[in-house]
Structure formats: C-alpha cells, structure tokens
Amino acid sequence: MPDKFYVTTPIYYVNDKPHIGHAYTTILADVLSRFHRELGDRVFFLTGLDEHGQKVQQAAEKRGLSPQDHCNDLAPRFTDLWKKLEISNDDFIRTTEERHKKIVQAVLQKVYDSGDIYQKEYEGLYSVSEERFITEKEAESGQFREIKKIQEKNWFFKMSKYQDRLIRYIEEHEGFIRPESRKNEMLGFLRQPLADLCISRPKTRLSWGIEIPFDRDYVTYVWFDALINYITAPGYLSDDKKFKTWWPASVHLIGKDILTTHSIYWTTMLFSLELPLPETIFAHGWWLVGESKMSKSLGNVINPLDLIEQHGVDAVRYYLMSEMILGQDSNFTLENFIKRYNSDLANDFGNLLNRVSGLIGKYFESVVPEAGTPTPADEMIIAQGRALGEKVQSLLKNYKVDAAINEIMNLIRAVNKYMEVQAPWKLAKTDLPSAGRVLYTATEALRLSAVLLRAVMPEKAQRVLEILGAQNSGLNWGGLKSGTKLEAHPPLFPRIEIEKS
Numbered sequence: 001m002p003d004k005f006y007v008t009t010p011i012y013y014v015n016d017k018p019h020i021g022h023a024y025t026t027i028l029a030d031v032l033s034r035f036h037r038e039l040g041d042r043v044f045f046l047t048g049l050d051e052h053g054q055k056v057q058q059a060a061e062k063r064g065l066s067p068q069d070h071c072n073d074l075a076p077r078f079t080d081l082w083k084k085l086e087i088s089n090d091d092f093i094r095t096t097e098e099r100h101k102k103i104v105q106a107v108l109q110k111v112y113d114s115g116d117i118y119q120k121e122y123e124g125l126y127s128v129s130e131e132r133f134i135t136e137k138e139a140e141s142g143q144f145r146e147i148k149k150i151q152e153k154n155w156f157f158k159m160s161k162y163q164d165r166l167i168r169y170i171e172e173h174e175g176f177i178r179p180e181s182r183k184n185e186m187l188g189f190l191r192q193p194l195a196d197l198c199i200s201r202p203k204t205r206l207s208w209g210i211e212i213p214f215d216r217d218y219v220t221y222v223w224f225d226a227l228i229n230y231i232t233a234p235g236y237l238s239d240d241k242k243f244k245t246w247w248p249a250s251v252h253l254i255g256k257d258i259l260t261t262h263s264i265y266w267t268t269m270l271f272s273l274e275l276p277l278p279e280t281i282f283a284h285g286w287w288l289v290g291e292s293k294m295s296k297s298l299g300n301v302i303n304p305l306d307l308i309e310q311h312g313v314d315a316v317r318y319y320l321m322s323e324m325i326l327g328q329d330s331n332f333t334l335e336n337f338i339k340r341y342n343s344d345l346a347n348d349f350g351n352l353l354n355r356v357s358g359l360i361g362k363y364f365e366s367v368v369p370e371a372g373t374p375t376p377a378d379e380m381i382i383a384q385g386r387a388l389g390e391k392v393q394s395l396l397k398n399y400k401v402d403a404a405i406n407e408i409m410n411l412i413r414a415v416n417k418y419m420e421v422q423a424p425w426k427l428a429k430t431d432l433p434s435a436g437r438v439l440y441t442a443t444e445a446l447r448l449s450a451v452l453l454r455a456v457m458p459e460k461a462q463r464v465l466e467i468l469g470a471q472n473s474g475l476n477w478g479g480l481k482s483g484t485k486l487e488a489h490p491p492l493f494p495r496i497e498i499e500k501s
C-alpha cells in the first residue's frame with residue numbers, strides 16, 4: 001500500500017495581492033506533492049482563501065460592493081497565478097463556501113456541547129489591523145496598528161484547559177513542530193499561562209463572518225473559522241471515508257508568522273474535537289528584501305508575474321526551492337536569481353542536455369546508442385544514479401527540499417565532469433561503441449535527474465523527458481531505451497545575459 005501524503009498551505013487573505021512569499025509556500029507544497037506522486041504515494045494537496053473578517057468587510061464597503069462580490073472579484077488573482085505557476089492542488093477551499101460554513105457551525109456546536117465554550121464580559125485592547133485582542137505588552141511593542149479599547153461580551157474557547165496536554169504532546173512527538181528552533185519557541189511561549197481564546201465578534205461591530213449557531217448575535221472569529229478549512233476539505237462530518245483516508249494531515253506548511261495560531265489555537269481545537277493532530281507543522285522562514293520582510297504595507301513586494309514573464313515559470317520555481325534553506329530566512333535579489341539560473345540551469349542542466357543530444361546527433365544520427373558493458377568510470381555514475389531516488393526520498397522526509405535539489409544537481413555536475421574526462425567526441429573517431437557507451441550513461445543519468453526534477457520544474461523537465469522519448473520512465477537505472485530517436489530542440493535554458501550599463 002503506498003503511503004498517503006496530505007499537505008496544506010495557509011489559506012491566504014483574499015484581500016492580499018499575491019506576492020513571492022505566498023507563491024513560495026504554495027510552490028513548496030506543490031513540489032512536495034509532485035515528489036510524493038513521483039515516488040508512488042497517494043497525495044491530497046489543499047490550498048485556498050481566507051475570506052471573512054473586518055478587513056474584507058471594510059475593503060468591500062470602500063468599493064461599494066457586497067463582501068461576497070468583492071471576494072469573488074479578487075479570488076481569481078490567486079487561482080490564475082496558481083495556474084500559471086503549475087500548481088497541482090487537488091482541492092481549493094474558500095471559507096465563504098457553503099461546505100465550509102456548515103462544518104464551522106457544526107464544530108462550534110460540538111465544542112459548545114462538550115462544555116469548552118463559554119461567555120464572558122471582556123475589556124481589552126484590540127488591534128483592528130491584526131483582528132485580535134492584544135496584551136498591553138504587545139500594544140507597547142509598536143508592532144500593532146489601529147489599537148482600540150473595547151469592552152464587550154464575547155464567547156471564549158477554553159484553550160487554557162489543554163495547556164499541559166499540549167506541552168506534553170510537543171515534547172513527546174519528535175518532528176511535530178519543525179524546525180526544532182520553532183518547537184522551542186512554542187514551548188517557551190507555553191511556559192506562560194495560556195489565556196482562553198475569544199472566538200466571537202458581535203455582529204454590531206462585524207457582520208462578515210460565520211454566524212455562531214447557538215447565538216445569532218455573533219459571528220465567528222476569523223482564525224477559528226479559517227483553521228477548520230484543513231478538516232472541511234477532506235470531509236470532516238461530511239464524508240467519513242474520505243476523512244479517514246486523509247486526516248491527520250502529513251504537514252501544514254506555514255510561514256513563521258502564523259506559528260502560534262497553528263501550533264496552539266489549532267491543536268487545542270483538535271484536542272477538544274478529539275481528533276488526532278497533524279503529523280508536522282512546518283514553519284518556513286521569510287523572503288526578505290534587504291533586511292525587511294516582503295509585505296504589501298512596506299511596498300517592497302516582488303511580483304511573481306513579472307518574473308514569470310521574463311524568465312519562465314520553471315526558473316522561478318527552481319530558484320525559490322533551491323535558494324531558501326527550508327526553515328531559514330532568505331534574501332530575494334534579482335542578481336542571485338540570475339546567478340543561480342545561469343550556473344545550475346544554463347551551465348549544468350541545460351548544457352548537459354545540449355551536449356548529449358548534440359553528440360548523439362552528430363555520431364549516432366540522433367538515435368540513443370547501446371549501453372555496452374560499463375567500465376569502472378561508468379559504474380561510478382551508475383551507482384550515483386541508482387542511489388539518487390532513495391537519497392532524495394530521505395531528504396524529503398526531513399523537509400530538506402533545497403538539499404534534495406542539490407543532490408540531483410550533484411549528479412548532473414558529476415556527469416558533466418565525466419563527459420570532460422571520457423571525451424566521447426574523441427572516442428568517436430577511433431572507438432564508436434565506447435563513445436556510445438559513454439553517451440548512453442550520461443544521457444541515462446540526465447533522464448533520471450529529469451524524472452526527479454519534474455517535481456520542481458514540471459514543464460522543462462518534462463520537455464527533457466520528451467526529447468529523450470522517456471516521459472513514462474521511472475527511477476530505475478536503464479529507463480532510457482537504446483534505439484530511441486531523440487527529438488530536435490532549441491536550448492532549453494539560454495543564459496541570461498546581464499546588461500552592463
């Protein structure tokens with residue numbers, strides 16, 4: 001039975017203009033999904049949009065639209081971008097969909113019936129921009145905008161009840177919160193007493209939300225609503241069989257900015273529902289521009305569409321996945337982008353394709369030669385190729401996507417060196433079968449790399465496999481068939497020349 005892999009991204013605020021940060025998490029989920037599919041696992045990949053809350057209501061009012069029309073108008077900014085970025089999600093959830101609203105209400109009722117929701121009068125500081133109550137200390141930090149003092153009756157979720165259980169759970173489950181530094185951050189946070197979570201907003205203040213089923217004067221707090229998307233989509237309380245297949249999620253991929261909501265709010269909600277917790281919550285770092293996080297309010301966002309337009313989807317996906325060490329922050333610069341493209345894609349990967357197809361064209365009429373009997377030098381490449389699938393698999397288990405890509409590129413680099421030393425263009429003059437053997441070995445290693453790189457560069461790697469007539473080949477050595485006619489092709493990764501001013 002193949003393994004199952006259920007991966008989620010955060011559901012993005014519909015009001016935001018998608019930038020490289022949003023694209024990063026979504027591409028990461030896509031790359032992991034594609035790798036798992038390539039390795040034979042069953043995959044469910046979920047992404048979507050977070051559409052309730054004050055900011056959406058206000059933005060809609062400003063435009064003179066109903067909030068729903070406003071959301072419907074904005075949603076394609078994300079769905080269109082995901083299409084362009086070759087995102088292969090299995091479901092796309094919007095929190096304004098009936099299927100989701102129903103489940104949020106059922107969850108609220110369930111948690112209420114179990115005694116974990118109560119009402120109380122509350123006075124506190126409220127940040128409109130963050131849409132949550134904040135502490136005095138947070139207010140003083142200067143990180144919150146539009147702070148108001150608010151006194152009102154609200155509904156609360158008994159989060160504090162689960163504090164000790166959560167601490168024990170985190171300590172006992174290696175790899176639950178990753179990376180390790182984030183786990184320690186959360187355990188640190190949990191050393192302070194945990195307050196209960198305010199999960200309602202009076203309709204008099206905010207109407208754009210899901211109505212609380214046991215008190216029609218209130219709507220649900222946007223985070224309580226949003227987190228539930230992870231169980232709505234795989235069929236919680238609507239499709240038992242589907243839900244059993246997919247839940248618990250293998251991994252919630254998130255940025256480090258939303259670690260608390262996932263590892264504390266969400267986990268305690270799941271405890272209350274008596275559902276198992278996700279296997280992993282992985283908080284990746286931020287894409288920075290200079291010293292600052294990329295964000296709309298700072299006006300320093302990199303628009304993924306511009307990059308795609310100029311350099312192609314696969315180059316953008318490749319850069320984002322190989323450049324960021326998963327878990328750490330990374331700096332986005334166009335210069336680094338071009339450097340990595342030229343060295344890895346134009347010089348290493350693209351060049352190997354051009355060389356083997358050029359030489360097979362010249363000496364073998366573009367027909368893949370016989371593999372022959374391997375020499376010790378060939379054996380080295382064959383061994384590296386044979387081991388690659390497993391190496392990549394074990395790196396991915398630990399979410400080391402950048403290292404997995406580097407491992408694939410190491411094979412490509414080794415083959416380029418092997419070509420230099422073996423010099424099949426010289427061999428061809430005196431010993432054609434040996435030249436053929438070298439070219440077979442090099443092309444087969446290229447094919448294997450392309451099979452694995454297809455997760456990262458679905459278009460270009462697929463194109464390489466088409467050129468080699470090996471679209472449906474797998475990860476075993478020998479998938480390239482001698483006698484196959486190679487397709488003619490222009491260079492797939494032309495160098496980017498930097499204009500000198």
Ligand code: MSP
Nearest residue numbers: 010011012013021025050226227254255286287294
């Ligand atoms: N709607 C909530 C999430 C609810 S999940 C149940 C939200 N949305 S968001 O639109 O603000 O998106 C946040 C996510 O976008 C981050 O967690 C991260 O995955 C991604 N990124 C946004 N800016 C980013 C960077 N500058 N760098 C990397 N990723 C960042 O929060």
